[in-house]
Amino acid sequence: MIQFNAFKLVLLCTFLTLFTMSSMADAARGRVKIDSDNNVVADNGVKLRGAPFFLDIFAISDMKNNDQAYKDYFMSVAKDYNMNLVRCSPWIGNWAYMQKGDIWYEDHKDKISHLIDRCVTWAEEAGIYAVINMHIEFGTTVNLQKSKDFWGLYAGKYKNKTHVIYELVNEPDIPSAKQNMSALYSYVRNLAPNTHLILWSPNNPSALPVADIRNNSSGIDYSNASVGYHIYEYIVGKRVQHDKADEYRDEFPTINTEFYSLTDANYYPIDYEFLVDNIKVMEDRGYSWMQWSPVFNYKNTNQNLDNDDLKFSSTYKNRVKNGYGAASGIGTYWPKDHGLQDDEPTSGVTGKKRIQDGWKGRYLHASANAGWADVQSVDLVPNWGSQKWVIESAGNNTFRIRNVWTGMYLTASSKNEWAPIKIDPLNSSWSSQRWFIEKTGNQYRLKNQWSQQYISSPENQWDVMRQAKLRDTWGSQKFTLSAY
Template sequence: MARLRIALALAATLVLPGVLVGVPAQAASAALPAGSPAEVNGQLKVCGVKLCNEHGKPIQLRGMSTHGIQWYSQCVKTASLDALADDWKADVLRISMYIQEDGYETNPRKFTDLVHGYIEEATKRGMYALVDWHQLDPGDPNYNTSRARTFFKEIAQRHKNKTNIIYDIANEPNGVSWSKVKSYAEQVIPVIRAEDPDSLVLVGTSGWSTFGHSDGKDPQDVVRNKLSAPNVMYTFHFYAGDHGSDYLAVLSKVSDQVPVFVTEFGTQKASGDGANNFSQSQKYLDLMNAKKISWVNWNFSDDERSGAVFKPGTCSGTSFSGTGRLKPAGVWIRDRIRTADDFPTS
């Protein structure tokens, strides 16, 4: 779905006021604050079809995705991250690093260092850092296998001792069979596991992470041909303005069969724009709450579309808390992220 959002994206500097950028390899790692979501839940594990914390209890994480950091890095800085952690009460920050579209392939060193910095910033605020390998066009993730192996090897080496790191190795595979996506995953996951054997790995599914549904494929293709690697979840994306009851039914069914993490959704159309469909969005949230499916909303920026939570111009300032600078989608999703967490420890 993100394929429709890239054309109008605004160029932005990669200099982030007040945020760690290009963290040196020997820099001290941030510590998790006591009582924060990542400190309370610790190392995440897949138990059956659920996401569980270190105590073996099923939990649901809720949070926000950055926009593409090649365009909207100015929206991810000290003041905005403080607001996300302290005012929004988010559990997870998805770091959206595009591979093409002026992203990683243009300067691997710069973008890798940028991600290192964001991981440390999420860590010191007690959020999970979800590293999003945002491959999109071409839709076959095998096009970027070599790049992915290089990137994830370094990320895993640097952050393997953290308990709040989540690796998302393929954003929205599209126009490609699940068997090819699986082949890609089978090449990348061992690279991560060689450095970090414990952390959660997420794998995008075919049809723009709809278990093939958007490509007219049978979602059971994934269920019948699961990855053999442990501690892996499959991703699902939806946009409530376009994806109605049939997509909701797919999510409901597959989440009873395999572990699912909704790493991207919006309350509007798949373009990230258009009218908000809050009633359909709430149906999805009700389902995800009932099944404890973790979710991340698109997106934590001030672009002109309705799906960006902040009003245009917000990111040039320092005011991010409260609702005064939020669009309707931002007001709606902030309210739902702020709902009391249910993180059992015994």
């Protein structure tokens, strides 16, 4: 009887162990999804905000000898920096020239496999996503067989890991990418039917026009795949490449997987002006993003880092996390939720509000109870529902603004400067009905997500409200939100 009970105890312990392991697996992030604005987002609808992890083969010994330090990096990404993704980029540029059976090929493959295994595990334990990127050197020809060699090792291996995403190439030679992308997609999709796949990933959107993507996407199902792109814009405040990326998103699910933030694209020091500028514009435009620096584990023959570099630096924390604007940082641009919860709306903004401009002191007024009616600037009439609005959270730090009298929503009529502001029935897929509400002192600016322009009030009563580019000093772009 004692032996029997002991046997049952062993079975019970085994069951509990398996149950615990199963429960831990269930705690991994759910698969990413595509929102109504064609952004790739987390399982809870929050933007993906990613840190880099460059897997240089020369650093494998350091990584094995400092396992906890590397693991802590993944934990810090979520806990300390409010991000929810790490982009794992094993350097295989030279692998393209190796052959199966070659001792260097086998050695390289084994080391990369160790690196990727650890990344997948650490990300799962941290409750964040891992992007596995076949990180070929910029401009490398996309050799279909060599690409299959790589993805044949990993695509099926992690297919059931819901927190893992595959980025099939990195900054490829464009002609070969166009020739082989559909075939490579089909190969990986067959091995991983449910994994989100990021395709294309040019070094700049200008390098790959949207028409070329459209014309070379035969057989690609973009319901669970997206167009990746990089931004390397070398003048602060310039928006040419960002505007090109908007063209991608108009047609395909889209995600930024790398952007400029280093003085010399590959090496320290970080250029914080560019880092802040790029994150700000992508946050404003609603994109998910992955930055290229700091360069955790960027250790090779040209740049040797020690363990003090195996983390975000205090300078990064001070400049990026804890401030706002190019001079101090962009920390307020994403929520302090460790990347795991829904974005929190701006405090005190939602609810029943009148919206009064800071120039003439007049109020937003719906001109008629009809779709596409103008929104005007009118002196206060307290009992008019046409001057009463309800501000509703729309997720990702955006808001919809509903008129009480008409039940319709504040809408940008076009992307053109000076276009009139309208009201129209709700269309949940329209970013023209979503607004960023930016605090400026004791007032707010109302910026449209689609047009990227601000509501501006006119000089004369009964004139139409219009949108314009930001003018910092204009009271006509500043509004008071008062409860009624």
